[in-house]
Amino acid sequence: MPSFGTVEDLPPEQRLLVRLDLNAPVEEGVVKDNRRFSRHAETVERLLDDGHALALLAHQGRPGRDTFVSLGQHAEILADHLDREVEFVADTFGEEALEAIDDLAGGEVLLLENVRMCDEELPEKTPEEHAESEFVRTLAPEFDAYVNDAYSAAHRAHASIVGFPLVMDAYAGPVMETEYTANSAIREREFDRVTMVLGGTKAEDLIPVIERLEGVDRFCLGGIVGELFLRAAGHDVGYDVESDLFDDQWDENREEIKETLETHGDRLVLASDLAYEDDAGERAEVAVDGVEKETSFLDVGSDTVATYADHVSESDAVFVKGALGVFEDERFSDGTVGVLRAIADTDCFSVVGGGDTSRAIPMYDLPEDAFSHVSIAGGAYVAALTGEELVAIEVLERDG
Numbered sequence: 191m192p193s194f195g196t197v198e199d200l201p202p203e204q205r206l207l208v209r210l211d212l213n214a215p216v217e218e219g220v221v222k223d224n225r226r227f228s229r230h231a232e233t234v235e236r237l238l239d240d241g242h243a244l245a246l247l248a249h250q251g252r253p254g255r256d257t258f259v260s261l262g263q264h265a266e267i268l269a270d271h272l273d274r275e276v277e278f279v280a281d282t283f284g285e286e287a288l289e290a291i292d293d294l295a296g297g298e299v300l301l302l303e304n305v306r307m308c309d310e311e312l313p314e315k316t317p318e319e320h321a322e323s324e325f326v327r328t329l330a331p332e333f334d335a336y337v338n339d340a341y342s343a344a345h346r347a348h349a350s351i352v353g354f355p356l357v358m359d360a361y362a363g364p365v366m367e368t369e370y371t372a373n374s375a376i377r378e379r380e381f382d383r384v385t386m387v388l389g390g391t392k393a394e395d396l397i398p399v400i401e402r403l404e405g406v407d408r409f410c411l412g413g414i415v416g417e418l419f420l421r422a423a424g425h426d427v428g429y430d431v432e433s434d435l436f437d438d439q440w441d442e443n444r445e446e447i448k449e450t451l452e453t454h455g456d457r458l459v460l461a462s463d464l465a466y467e468d469d470a471g472e473r474a475e476v477a478v479d480g481v482e483k484e485t486s487f488l489d490v491g492s493d494t495v496a497t498y499a500d501h502v503s504e505s506d507a508v509f510v511k512g513a514l515g516v517f518e519d520e521r522f523s524d525g526t527v528g529v530l531r532a533i534a535d536t537d538c539f540s541v542v543g544g545g546d547t548s549r550a551i552p553m554y555d556l557p558e559d560a561f562s563h564v565s566i567a568g569g570a571y572v573a574a575l576t577g578e579e580l581v582a583i584e585v586l587e588r589d590g
């Protein structure tokens with residue numbers, strides 16, 4: 191049982207600093223709604239109903255990436271879910287932020303600017319070091335307590351996650367509590383035949399999963415991560431063509447990817463074909479042996495989908511983290527949706543994780559109740575599966 195305090199333990203009408211995870215897809219500067227907004231809106235609603243005054247902290251993207259944008263649009267999306275006003279303050283802990291916090295009354299909510307625009311947020315430091323930052327020391331005295339609901343960022347030792355609990359009363363929000371409980375419980379279960387589908391964009395988060403999860407019989411790979419493994423296996427894919435998601439990750443992780451392929455190759459299933467957009471704007475497919483380096487691939491091909499679906503149907507537990515292709519574009523949704531449909535068609539135990547990936551379920555009208563658990567977390571969910579201590583939980587437990 192977790193030994194942290196929850197919002198149930200809060201006295202009413204407090205001034206609360208609340209960390210959410212509203213990190214969402216951004217397409218051409220437009221922020222897309224995902225499941226994180228609706229889940230966190232429930233938290234906000236509940237806290238407002240108890241008469242608390244709320245200042246929300248959240249992040250979006252990382253400096254240098256296209257997805258690194260202001261949270262102005264996030265405030266609007268959240269307000270739509272809540273059906274009430276969410277004031278946006280384009281500042282994190284400067285004068286403008288402090289004035290707005292000062293004016294905040296019980297039952298009101300404001301969202302501060304992207305915490306990653308603050309230089310002190312991102313460096314991975316100890317909680318003690320983060321607690322000493324000007325960011326934490328300035329905001330903490332403005333509030334009665336801190337609530338962390340950002341389970342999906344619970345594996346990041348960033349200032350807004352680990353700094354505040356050391357200097358304030360700190361509590362877990364409802365999303366943090368339920369996701370933590372559900373994901374930790376999965377690790378205790380035993381299954382005969384386990385398949386894990388790994389895709390998406392973050393190789394660094396997934397390599398340790400392959401190394402540590404010895405109980406998984408098959409890892410079916412796709413997305414950017416799958417292409418990097420194909421590159422390590424000697425195929426002409428996994429290079430920057432239209433996006434810059436490949437080469438830097440390759441440079442940073444190539445040794446680990448090659449070593450993982452060598453050591454765990456017998457448990458890895460790589461795509462045998464890939465899909466791309468042809469000159470007519472249609473989906474086209476090619477076997478990996480025939481690919482050209484200049485092609486930008488956007489999904490796994492239909493032979494691969496069939497192979498992965500077979501692995502799913504032979505399994506009694508399936509875990510998904512990351513998309514097999516750019517499913518947001520229907521032409522390149524076959525991999526992700528094909529695997530999710532195969533899961534929905536069996537009665538295996540299944541968990542689908544990832545802030546973006548979990549969006550495919552409502553987007554393609556897949557029956558949500560066909561999945562045992564749908565997690566809005568990606569990296570934190572796989573960290574929990576591998577038994578890695580989540581830093582956010584560790585600091586909440588110190589306070590609890």
Ligand SMILES: Nc1ncnc2c1ncn2[C@@H]1O[C@H](COP(=O)(O)OP(=O)(O)OP(=O)(O)O)[C@@H](O)[C@H]1O
Nearest residue numbers: 390391392413414488515516544545546547568569
């Ligand atoms: N070949 C590809 N090219 C570009 N993007 C891809 C490709 N394959 C998958 N993706 C993208 O991967 C994204 C999902 O992966 P991501 O690593 O962001 O995981 P996630 O599910 O959001 O988990 P997390 O919560 O850790 O971010 C999707 O939005 C999808 O468009």
Ligand SMILES: O=C(O)[C@H](O)COP(=O)(O)O
Nearest residue numbers: 211213342343545568569
């Ligand atoms: O989307 C996520 O997985 C979390 O918000 C963490 O974001 P990060 O991977 O950019 O740290």
